Amino acid sequence: MTSIMLPLVKVIFPPRESLLPILESVLYSGQVAEGQQVYEFEEQFSKTFNIPHVLAMSSGTAALHAALTLAGVQPDDEVISTPMTAEPTNTSILYSGATVVWADVDPSSGNIDPESIRKSITAKTKAIVIVHYAGYPVRLAEVRAIADEFAIPLIEDCAHALGATYDGKPIGTVGDFGIFSFQAIKHMTTVDGGMLTMADAKHMTAAKKFRWFGMLKGVPRTEVDIQTIGYKYNMNNVNATIGLVQLKHIAAVLDRHISNGSYYDKQFQDAPGVGFARCDSVAKPSYWLYTLLSDHAEDIERALNAANIMASKLHRPNNFHSIFRSAKKPLPGLDQFYRRLLHIPCGWWVSDEDRERIVAVIKKG
Ligand SMILES: Cc1ncc(COP(=O)(O)O)c(C=O)c1O
Incomplete structure (x- = not known):
């Protein structure tokens, strides 16, 4: 028997020879902030997982905050969510000023119970957040039907479920919004990072503004007029370069x-x-x-x-x-x-x- 403890989670990086030369070239390129590598990472992620509309963020938590805001969640609204998850799923609801309303979980999976979601809906419910806990897909057909019946946006927290599918569809494409995390111990890490997915491309401009102070890249700073709150949630070229190499493996x-x-x-x-x-x-x-x-x-x-x-x-x-x-x-x-x-x-x-x-x-x- 080996004397080293077999870990429950472990950070993975591509082989040095595959990562370090390209990382070094980006580090000394003079362009380490959000730029070409970030946009390429978005494109490659989208192709690899067949998810059409994606936006790279600084973390999964930032992507959750964006998804909730784009879904229209505002102070004093209610958001139905699951308690069986990592904390950011639910602390991000508090960022929006909304109230968390628990749905119970299905004891056979640890995932949110669709019937409990239905019972928790009120006139104040503005979003439903589900988590594919540990990488096991939620009962998505039932949850999607409830979201449609009550016309409530559905947000999939896919932080644990990269590469999972439901009825042939990539995880993160059944909800109105989805998020992935590239934090250290996930299936794939960019050291820190996240991805926002959107079913409807109409949210893309607002999402880009949300991730960068309320502004769009490419508009001269002296001409820009900020009209909505945005944050410093963008991914940078260094994390994106790591992501691009990770995607190959x-x-x-x-x-x-x-x-x-x-x-x-x-x-x-x-x-x-x-x-x-x-x-x-x-x-x-x-x-x-x-x-x-x-x-x-x-x-x-x-x-x-x-x-x-x-x-x-x-x-x-x-x-x-x-x-x-x-x-x-x-x-x-x-x-x-x-x-x-x-x-x-x-x-x-x-x-x-x-x-x-x-x-x-x-x-x-
Ligand atoms: C279920 C879940 N949602 C959201 C997050 C937040 O992701 P991040 O750490 O990239 O902000 C995590 C991981 O930390 C998570 O496990």
């Missing part, structure tokens, strides 16, 4: 996450006392993390840790935070999911031998 990275995730699904299909996250049959997860579900989650975690394999719950349900105190309500689906949740290593660094060892420890436990 992303297919193999995603394949390995998916291969490991599918392997576990098969192994645990009939394993007593152990379950795993389930999606609609038309959904193809990209397994950023593998979501194991068991009444014995703590015992399994201890057994894996003792075997030098990291395993844990990765996020704290956001309703536990004081800042969301006023949104408090019973969330039995979340309680059940969180109690049974255990993430196990699943990414590109998990070898065939590692995954066999992980399954053996779990089955033995």
Whole structure:
């Protein structure tokens, strides 16, 4: 047995010889702010994932703030969201001055429960935010139908789900807006960065202004007239260059996450006392993390840790935070999911031998 702990998440960079020469040339080009590399990164990302309208941002959080604003969310509006996510999904709602309204989660996946969304809608609801938690697609057909029925914009937080699909569609294209994160430990990193996706290109000009102080690039600074609030949310050429090189290698990275995730699904299909996250049959997860579900989650975690394999719950349900105190309500689906949740290593660094060892420890436990 190896003495080095097998990590649950791991930063990936392309081989030095593939990244460093091009990075060096950009660093010393005199053009490190937003420019050609950013626009090329947008184009290549759009082609790679077949997502038509995209805009690179400084982070996934910035992209969430943009999506909420472009969706029309304003102070005192309500936004329905899931507590089972990383905090930025919900703190960005507070940036807009809106109130977070929790929908419960489906305990079989950890994703937002469509029926709970329906029950949470009021006259003040201005957006629905969903998260494909750990890379497992939400029950998108039902959620899209509810958003259409009530004419409420749908925002997909795809920070965990790069490369996942739903009914043949790339994740991030079913909602009115979507966001991706290229933060350090995601499937693909640009060190920090994000991408905003829009179903309708009519939002593009407003989105560009939102990401850069309320101005458009290319308009002389002495002539520009700022009419709406914008932020310093643009991506720069350095992060975009890293992204461009990462894109050349992303297919193999995603394949390995998916291969490991599918392997576990098969192994645990009939394993007593152990379950795993389930999606609609038309959904193809990209397994950023593998979501194991068991009444014995703590015992399994201890057994894996003792075997030098990291395993844990990765996020704290956001309703536990004081800042969301006023949104408090019973969330039995979340309680059940969180109690049974255990993430196990699943990414590109998990070898065939590692995954066999992980399954053996779990089955033995
Ligand atoms: C679900 C989710 N949404 C949004 C974000 C925000 O992304 P970023 O860190 O790029 O701002 C993250 C990651 O940090 C995340 O995990």
